[in-house]
Amino acid sequence: LRAHGDALLDYAERRVRAAIQPLPRGTWTADEFLESARSDRDSRIRIRAEVSIGGSGFTIDFGGTDRQVDGNVNAPLAVTVSASYYVVRCLTDPDAPRNAGAYRPVRVLAEEGSLVRARSPAAVAAGNVETSQRIVDVIFRALAEPLADRVPAQSQGTMNNLTIGAAGRRPFSYYETIAGGEGALPFRDGMSGVHTHMTNTRNTPVEALELAYPLRIEEYRLIPASGGGGLHAGGDGV
Incomplete structure (x- = not known):
């Protein structure tokens, strides 16, 4: 088993080194x-x-x-x-x-x-x-x-952390990461309304949020043209 594990590590290393070689x-x-x-x-x-x-x-x-x-x-x-x-x-x-x-x-x-x-x-x-x-x-x-x-061009450069809470008869705490725009690549536009790079979350569905918390969402949409222009445009944020 150890030999198989070592072989997999060596295989991954060879692949990455091969990809680096022509750079x-x-x-x-x-x-x-x-x-x-x-x-x-x-x-x-x-x-x-x-x-x-x-x-x-x-x-x-x-x-x-x-x-x-x-x-x-x-x-x-x-x-x-x-x-x-x-x-x-x-x-x-x-x-x-x-x-x-x-x-x-x-x-x-x-x-x-x-x-x-x-x-x-x-x-x-x-x-x-x-x-x-x-x-x-x-x-x-x-x-x-x-x-x-x-x-790629730079993306939103943040995880857009948002925390909302309240005390009182119905205390609550809600944490969300708001999606932004992906930076454009040399061969395509950036994606809109996504998390990029070091994030690993998805948005909370509006229906689930409103069911679990004393909150109401009035509008949830992309911000038009917030990703900028150019030959390939950056993605729009939320």
Whole structure:
């Protein structure tokens, strides 16, 4: 059984390395930003990624990213690594088996105590739902020039977390992630009203929401032209 497991890991690795082999070699850098919740500092928090393709692997170095902050947008290393693996998978062999072997060709570097490798007791709740999206964005942006035939435009860049609640005779708490628009690809328009990248949720049906909560939905629709124009338009948000 162990031999079969090892063979599957090796098979996934070979597939990903084969997909990396024809890609251009080089190093590319990009910056993206998060808004800061603090009023006594610059309103932007920098995420920097230097992405190198060499041999048969990727190296993604987050050196130059800002230090962890007092708010909850800090990301544990596991979130940063997961977002990095996701981008490589999108750009190489999405159908390769999803196992550790597929990620052997990917090396992720991040300084401890930075926004993308937060150190305890940093708050990290939004690191998974917000910062992870911007990590994906910055890696795609770094590779937009060398892999222009496959890198998408940026999507909504957030999970659009919404929390509604009330106390009183009928207390309740409701949590939803609002769908947005997918960034356009070089060969097609982006999809509308979808979750993208590091999200894994679907919308709550209006009927179920109204049955379970003291809420009424007056309108639920796409926002026309919110995805922008161009040869291939971005998807519209909700």
